[in-house]
Amino acid sequence: MTRQISPHGLEKLKQWEGLKTKAYKDSGGVWTIGYGHTAMAGSPVPYQGQVITAAEAESILLKDLVQYEAAIENNVKVKLNDNQFAALVSFVYNIPLASFKKSKLLKKLNAGNFNAVPTELMKWTKAGGKKIQGLVNRRRAEGYLWMEGAFVTSKDVVPEQNTVHPVLKPEVIGPVISAASGLTGFATGSGPFQWALAVVIVIGVAIGSFYFLKRFREAEL
Known part of the structure; x- marks a missing residue:
């Protein structure tokens, strides 16, 4: 039996x-x-x-x-998931079958280049020699459907539970807090020792701030 488009793809x-x-x-x-x-x-x-009626339209579509x-099913030689299959069915429903069979999209896909499909889809946006915005939108949507659900987590892999924001972890803010706490002692004394301590504190704060900001930026990406 010929593979059928999924209900999600049909909608x-x-x-x-x-x-x-x-x-x-x-x-x-x-x-x-x-x-x-x-x-x-x-x-x-x-x-x-x-x-025609809406029911007749649905019947014609399914036929x-x-x-x-x-x-x-007959021209694609690699395994497709439901969304990938649906995206290609939508695509060929909208263009001549003969054109699909000769397309670079099919050639690249059969060579195993799955990532090339969304880009290749965007090359089919013209009708009568003119670019049609409706086709641009459709090809982009087909590309999204192609990529939808392509990357999944294995049922055997437990997602990491990260309840503490990376920036708030002790190893990140520790140096900053430790360095800042030294300012109290510095403020209550003077002399060579205090000046030396001041230099150490300034360096410590600078280093701590650098890693704090670095971790913060990485956490926000």
């Missing part, structure tokens, strides 16, 4: 296509109806004045998707 595709129950011409001048259905996908052939799901 995303429907959102990107948008539902139109009355036939219209898309940005390329092609008669379209339902969820982006055109004659390229098969029957019914959209025509001016055609009107159309079969060939695009099969195209991904």
Whole structure:
């Protein structure tokens, strides 16, 4: 049985296509109806004045998707997770299948370059030779779907519990507090010893402040 797009992926595709129950011409001048259905996908052939119900639009979409799901399954040679599969189904649903089969995207993906897919998707944003903002938005969204859930934590790995902000750890603020506390003694005396102590305190505060700020910046990244 041909692999099917996930419910999550299907909802995303429907959102990107948008539902139109009355036939219209898309940005390329092609008669379209339902969820982006055109004659390229098969029957019914959209025509001016055609009107369908939302249920009919869903039925047409599910029928159309079969060939695009099969195209991904038959042409992609690497293993895909559900979101990656859905992103590619959405992509080929929106372009000619022949173009997908000859695309650099497919070539790079089959070579194992998964990271190249979002960038390659962004090269398919034109219709009739003109860049279409709607396609730019869709390709970006498909790229996000491709990356969604790509990095997961193993069920055997317990996430680190970090309840103390790194900046507040003793080893970070200790030098600063210790150095600052010496200022009390310095303020109550004078002479060579106090001057020597002052130099040590200044150096200590400077070093402590440096590491404090360094850890703070690292913690905020």
